[in-house]
Amino acid sequence: MKTKTFLHTAIAGLMAALPLSMSAQQMPVVQTKYTADPAPMLHNDTIFLYTSHDEDNAEGFLMKNWLLYTTTDMKNWQDRGIVAGLENFEWYKGNNGAWAIQVVERNGKFYLYAPIHGHGIGVLVADSPYGPFKDPLGKPLVWQKEHWEDIDPTVFIDDDGQAYMYWGNPNLYMVKLNEDMISYSGEIVKHPKIEDYQEGPWMYKRGKYYYLAFASTCCPEGIGYAMSKKPTGPWQYKGHIMNHTERTRGNHPGIIDYKGKSYVFGQNSDLLKLDMPEYKERRSVSFAEMHYNQDGSIQEVPYWTDNTVEQVEWLDPYLLNEAEKMHWGFGLKTVAKNPWSRNERWNQWVTGIDDGEYIMVSGVDFGDGAKQLAVNVRASLFGGIIEVRLDDVDGEKVAEVIVPCTKLKQEELRAYVSSSAKGVHDLYFVFKGGKRQQRNLMDFDSWQFFK
Template sequence: MKIKHYFPLPFILTFMPVSAENYISTRFSADPSVHFFNNKFYVYATNDQDNSGTYWDSTDWRLFSSADLKTWQDDGSFLDISVFAWAGKTAKAWAPGAIERNGKFYFFAPVGGKQIGVAVSDKPFTGFKDPLGKALIETPRDPNAGVEPIDPMAFIDKDGQTYLYFGTRIPKVVKLKQNMQQLDGDIQDIIIQGFPEDDKKKKYGEAPYLHEHNGTYYFTFSTGWPGQIVYATGNNPLGPFTYRGVIFDYLPISTNHQAIIEKDGKSYFFYHDGSSQGGGDHKRVIGFTELHYAKDGSILPITIK
């Protein structure tokens, strides 16, 4: 499966073309959250296959796994929104996040657009339960949770502190306690410095993601609807971060959502697009390609050919 050119010519001339024919499945899925658990790669995803086709209204999450990034297994709709009884059966199951800590696996799920729940299991692919019986983060209950606390992403720093990133239009971050089920302090806004003042499109939209590379923290996100995937860097998981540039340009669909993982000396950039037959705004597929850095630590932009 090849991705067609949708980018304007000036963009193609200034960005490094990268082949990205690596799709994890032809099944419609989106919003990849990629992890390496128990010697296997796992991608937790929004289940586009079963939505209405007119909105992002699926009510469960899909899981895919691979031992080598070459052969992928569809592990099915491993978790239904009903695990969060407080959310209601018709709540929307949007872009999730996951993390492993102390032998347990934590799944962070935005439900209904106003809440983030957490489910926990002894296995990365099944058995998730809601330990709280209520939302971990909820608006307007929690000060500074924002209008839409969506797209949660968990990051454990080298000192053992866990950070949860989330939010649309204004990026948010909060520390989590060791049990991963309680906030450890106030929800903070993330400051991103240095957006080009003459480009009104260079604003935070959604899909916050943090990774560390060679001692630098890279904060990536989508600039909106449609949006570019851009990045900023800093020396602290809380920021502030300094804007550095575009990684992945606009897609011919209304959303853009990324995840980055490093394994065995290589970095991989996961994303979704609407390139599959019958695909579009609400029917997306997940692909990935290698991500590369320049000698100065900047990320080399990716285009698809």
């Protein structure tokens, strides 16, 4: 995400030192990469959050692939790596333009709709939400060559089985998709201008109403929305889900219901601002709980960091947990462990680990108590130490794992756990180096406690 300096360690320590009420505020979901254009999807009681990806060195838009994160508790998000990229569209020869996508499921297959800026909207299909995704058409699904407005597709399947795709900046377009989800019937419809509409539509239905959320007029953008009694409109502008604010430059909505609550996702520059005051196109996804009024209208949501989101279930430490499943890990990176694996292509290493950095895992339920911890790691030089602490980066230390040089071979290392590791706590893996090595201490794969 950034060039490592001692400043990053200092920032990480500052964040850890914040009171729990502060650290519980809605900072960006992902800290190991820059993410934008959130597209949540519910599958098998798990939220799959697809995002676009701003490159670490982006000044303007520099976007080559799409990422995936999952959660079941709304606090800890697991990095699932790159699910698709521009190279999946062989008919596109550029190396930039992987803008906002959406993935929907139908008849056991998963369809990824992607704008290839200046070359229309393409579609990919996979048998799994993790991919691999393939291009069934070998050409754009939609391409209005007379302009560059074909961006930001949103796809919705109505109760009667009819699917719709909306998209466009600054104008709003719609087609009816066929059941195969890779073709459409009828003409492309250009909708009348919706007040404050800019781009990034997100269509869904709740009760008897259809909703179209969108990024509202730039700059800065907010999140606006319109309602209709029909999936084809007409759309009535209803106001803001999140108002325009100078605290961020852009926004892009994704909305989903999960375990009895409604959530709105968007984007901001809050992670970038931990590094620098100037603006670059290096955005981060955040989300907040959202509430409806009795008439179906939406209550305005405060800015992301002015919200708190409750954890909806505790994390089980006695299962094998991937290190890339975390609530906070500023300064760290993730890389694919084996990008060529078909069954575990989503698996990641946590890497770029420097002295003083840490992984925070929210809401871990130790029950009656843990007795032993196993970690899977590798180190190429001197290694380091993993301190396991409760509730704070400087909280009670309940275990310590000494990581030697493993010659880059993955090893399982074990440590005894103190009796304090019982009940529900936030869990911190704090990394320490020595005089001979303070940066790139190790790569961290997974962890598991034992009773």
